[in-house]
Amino acid sequence: MTCEKVRIRRDIASMSAYTPTTSLEVFAERLGLEAHVLIKLDANENPYGPSPRVVEALADLPNMQVYPDPESGRLRELLAAYTGVSAEQILCGAGADELIELILQLFIEPGDAIINTPPTFAMYSFNAPIYHARVVDVYRRPDFSLDVEAIQQAVARHSAKLVFLCSPNNPSGNLIAREDIKALLELPATIVVDEAYIEFAEGGSLANWVGKYPNLIVLRTLSKWAGLAGLRIGYGLFPRALMPHLWKIKQPYNVNVAADLAARVSLQDVDFLHKRVRQLVKQRERMEVAFAELPFLSLYASQANFVLNRVSGMSAEDFRDRLARAGIIVRYYQKPRLDDCIRISAGTPAQIDRLLEVLRTLSID
Numbered sequence: 001m002t003c004e005k006v007r008i009r010r011d012i013a014s015m016s017a018y019t020p021t022t023s024l025e026v027f028a029e030r031l032g033l034e035a036h037v038l039i040k041l042d043a044n045e046n047p048y049g050p051s052p053r054v055v056e057a058l059a060d061l062p063n064m065q066v067y068p069d070p071e072s073g074r075l076r077e078l079l080a081a082y083t084g085v086s087a088e089q090i091l092c093g094a095g096a097d098e099l100i101e102l103i104l105q106l107f108i109e110p111g112d113a114i115i116n117t118p119p120t121f122a123m124y125s126f127n128a129p130i131y132h133a134r135v136v137d138v139y140r141r142p143d144f145s146l147d148v149e150a151i152q153q154a155v156a157r158h159s160a161k162l163v164f165l166c167s168p169n170n171p172s173g174n175l176i177a178r179e180d181i182k183a184l185l186e187l188p189a190t191i192v193v194d195e196a197y198i199e200f201a202e203g204g205s206l207a208n209w210v211g212k213y214p215n216l217i218v219l220r221t222l223s224k225w226a227g228l229a230g231l232r233i234g235y236g237l238f239p240r241a242l243m244p245h246l247w248k249i250k251q252p253y254n255v256n257v258a259a260d261l262a263a264r265v266s267l268q269d270v271d272f273l274h275k276r277v278r279q280l281v282k283q284r285e286r287m288e289v290a291f292a293e294l295p296f297l298s299l300y301a302s303q304a305n306f307v308l309n310r311v312s313g314m315s316a317e318d319f320r321d322r323l324a325r326a327g328i329i330v331r332y333y334q335k336p337r338l339d340d341c342i343r344i345s346a347g348t349p350a351q352i353d354r355l356l357e358v359l360r361t362l363s364i365d
Contacts, residue, residue, distance in 0.1 A: 021042050024038055040329045041328060041346075041351065042345065045227075046224060046280070047347045047348050047351060051272055053265050053269050054262045057261055068256055074264060075255070075260055078264055079092075085211070086211075088243065089238050089240055090235055091247075092235045093254055094254050094256075094259070095221060095234045096223075097123055098232075098254060099235070100194075101131070102246060102250060103192060103236075104127055104133060104162075106246060108128075108132060108162075112159075113160040115162065115189070117138055117151070118139055119139075119144070119171060120169055120170065133162075136158050136160060139336075145180075146177075146184075151184060152183075152184070155187050155188070160189050163190070164192050164194065167193055167198070167204065168302070170306075171341070172302070173300060173306060173308060174301065189215065190216075190217060194219045195207075195218055196220070196223070197303070200224070200303065200305045205218075206218050213239075214241065218237040219234065220235055221235075222262075222266055224305060231259040233263045277305075283349060284302060294360075296313040297309040297310070297311060298312065306345045307344050309344065310341050312340070316341055317332055326358045330342050330344045
């Protein structure tokens with residue numbers, strides 16, 4: 001059958017695919033190593049995994065043959081207690097990625113513009129064209145802070161409906177200044193702040209701003225701090241006026257029973273999980289001190305569970321490959337303003353021991 005007969009959308013036929021990270025097993029096969037010897041520091045995952053209570057609960061998961069609660073009611077009540085935002089303003093999703101899609105579905109008509117602020121999380125610009133949005137890139141400054149004036153001008157020029165912001169930013173790790181967010185909330189656009197890494201930061205959450213500003217949406221996730229990346233569970237904090245419309249378009253059973261249960265159990269074990277968060281922050285700080293002493297790395301200060309480094313004296317691709325041959329997987333970016341950068345996630349003390357041991361053996365060609 002020819003493509004002419006199939007007649008898929010031309011924009012999708014011509015678009016580039018997103019390049020995600022992959023599993024330990026796939027990496028092991030590529031590198032010719034055993035999976036158990038690899039150290040995976042490329043996807044900002046929590047190396048400690050979920051709360052032991054989650055593992056116990058999932059081992060005895062009941063009623064898998066029954067559809068989940070379409071409203072995630074019990075989970076939303078726990079999230080309300082955790083965030084201080086009313087359950088009526090919370091919507092759960094299969095990861096924050098699904099909520100990004102729902103926001104685009106809710107706001108975008110064909111040809112509408114969104115503002116993207118690269119270098120940043122790729123899913124904003126990846127999802128937007130699928131929902132017929134035009135992506136207007138307003139690049140961050142060299143220190144990865146926002147160019148607020150340029151964003152304001154772009155919103156006005158393109159009548160943009162949405163501005164997507166990541167804070168702490170992925171991959172740079174910096175928080176967006178509150179005064180910058182306040183300035184942008186004056187715009188005739190909805191500001192979406194993705195706080196996937198906020199538990200690792202010193203303050204900075206805008207959860208208590210939701211409701212005060214009718215054009216502010218905050219996205220959160222349990223993938224990172226709670227170690228539930230594999231179960232795909234996130235949530236959004238929305239102005240009340242948007243909620244009836246979001247309920248119209250949300251898939252009815254989008255949060256599966258395992259993810260729902262794991263999230264609820266995690267929120268009942270917050271103190272334990274936040275202790276692990278502090279352990280990861282300590283390892284991030286340890287990496288920052290060590291990286292500052294290496295002549296081939298220039299690091300950016302981070303408020304997340306990873307550190308972005310600019311590589312010199314060798315290509316970033318070569319740097320990644322040298323670590324991979326030693327069994328350490330890190331993230332290499334082949335993108336504008338990031339083509340000589342490597343992002344390294346915080347790991348356990350033993351994993352960081354091994355990382356630093358390998359780094360100290362590297363030499364500049």
